[in-house]
Amino acid sequence: MNIVQIEDYPKSLLLSQEFFSRETKLVALESLGKTLVRITEHGLLVAKIVETEAYLGESDPAAHASFGRTKRTNVLYGEPGHAYVYQLHGHHCLNFVVEPSGTPGCVLIRALEPLEGLDVMRRLRGKDESELINIANGPGKLCKAMGIDMAMYGTNLVDPASPLQVWKPLIEEQAQEVAISRRRGITKAADWELRFTLKGNPYVSK
DNA sequence: CTTACGATTCCC
DNA sequence: GGAATCGTAAGG
Numbered sequence: 488m489n490i491v492q493i494e495d496y497p498k499s500l501l502l503s504q505e506f507f508s509r510e511t512k513l514v515a516l517e518s519l520g521k522t523l524v525r526i527t528e529h530g531l532l533v534a535k536i537v538e539t540e541a542y543l544g545e546s547d548p549a550a551h552a553s554f555g556r557t558k559r560t561n562v563l564y565g566e567p568g569h570a571y572v573y574q575l576h577g578h579h580c581l582n583f584v585v586e587p588s589g590t591p592g593c594v595l596i597r598a599l600e601p602l603e604g605l606d607v608m609r610r611l612r613g614k615d616e617s618e619l620i621n622i623a624n625g626p627g628k629l630c631k632a633m634g635i636d637m638a639m640y641g642t643n644l645v646d647p648a649s650p651l652q653v654w655k656p657l658i659e660e661q662a663q664e665v666a667i668s669r670r671r672g673i674t675k676a677a678d679w680e681l682r683f684t685l686k687g688n689p690y691v692s693k
Numbered sequence: 694c695t696t697a698c699g700a701t702t703c704c705c
Numbered sequence: 706g707g708a709a710t711c712g713t714a715a716g717g
Contacts, residue, residue, distance in 0.1 A: 540700070549700070551713095559713060576701045577710040595700055627701050672700055695717080705707080 491531050491603045493524075500654040504645050507567035507585045511592035514585040515541035516683050518594055519665060522602075522654040525633045529607045532633050534623060535656070537688045538598035540670045541681040542582070544591045548675035552591035562641045563591035570642040570651060572635060578627030579636050583644065583653070597671070597682070599623035600690040601632070602657065608632040625692045663688075 502521065507514055518539050525532040542550040551560050551573065562571050563584055571582040571593050586592035601608055601622050608622050609615065612632050623629035630636070635651065644653045664686040669678060671692070684691045 542700075551700080554714070557714070573700085574712055575699060575710095577712090578701050580700060582700085597700085625701070670700075674699085696715090698713090699711105701710100703707100703709090 491533070493526055493531055496654070496657075498647055500657070501647055502568070502645055502653045502655060504566065504568040507583060507645070508587050509585065511541045511543050511585050511594065512681065514583065514592075515539040515594045515681065516665060518583065518596075518653075519683055519685050520656045520660070520663065522657055523596070523599060523633065524652045524654055525604075525635065526650045526652075527607070527634050529634075530604050532607060533603035533657070534599035534601045534608075534629070534633065535690075536596060536598075537600050537685045538596075538691045539683045540595040540597055541683075542593050542595060543681070544586070547679075549670065549673045549677075549679070550591075550593070552593075556591075560591060563593055564589060565641075566643075568643065568645040568653075570635075570639050570644055572630075572637055572640045574637065575627070579630035580626040581630055581633075581635050581639070595626060596629065597626045598684075598690055598692045599629045599632070600688065620689055624690050 544552050569584045581596045582593040623632045642651045666684045666686045668682045670682050
C-alpha cells in the first residue's frame with residue numbers, strides 16, 4: 488500500500504501564526520475543520536479537527552492559567568501557535584496556545600476525524616481494523632492515536648520543520664454548521680458555553 | 694514530603 | 706456506576 492508523504496501536500500496549507508494570535512473563542516470556533524498533521528517515523532498522520540473547547544485565561548476558573556504562570560502553564564504565556572500538552576489521569580491532552588504573547592488563552596482539541604495513517608493510529612491505540620469512530624473521539628484518545636505526549640510540549644505548530652503542525656482544510660468544503668454547548672468534564676464554570684463541534688459529525692466525542 | 698485532585702478512559 | 710492512574714500544585 489502507498490504511504491502518503493508530506494511532500495505530497497503543498498506548503499501553502501500551513502496556517503499562519505496570526506491565525507492563533509486572536510481571541511480564544513474565535514480561534515476555537517475557526518479551528519473546526521482545520522487539519523492536524525503529525526510527522527512520525529512510522530508515516531504521516533492526518534486528521535480533521537471536529538471538536539474544540541476554549542479556555543479563556545487567568546479569569547477562567549476552569550483554565551489551568553487560573554493558577555497563574557507555573558512550570559506547567561509556562562508555554563501558555565509565550566507565542567501563539569505552539570502546543571500546550573499536559574497529562575491527566577495518565578492520559579495526554581493537546582491544546583493550541585492562542586492570543587498574543589503574554590495572554591494565556593488556549594484551545595483544547597477534543598476530537599478528530601482520522602484522514603490518513605489510520606493503520607498507525609489504530610496500532611498506537613491498541614485497536615484492530617474494525618475500529619473507526621473510536622480512534623480519536625476524545626482528548627486523551629486523539630493524543631494516543633497521533634503519538635502526542637510531553638515531547639510535543641511547546642512545539643511550534645506553524646513551522647514546516649515541526650513534527651506536529653496545523654494546516655488549512657485539505658478540501659475546501661461548504662461552510663459547515665457548528666454547535667455550541669457547555670464544556671465537558673469540568674466542575675468550575677461548568678455552565679460556560681465554550682465547546683464547539685461540527686454539527687452531525689460522527690467523530691465528535693460521546 | 695504529603696496530600697488532594699482532576700479539561701479521561703475503559704470496564705463491570 | 707466505578708476503578709485505574711500519575712503529574713501538578715499547594716500546604717506543612
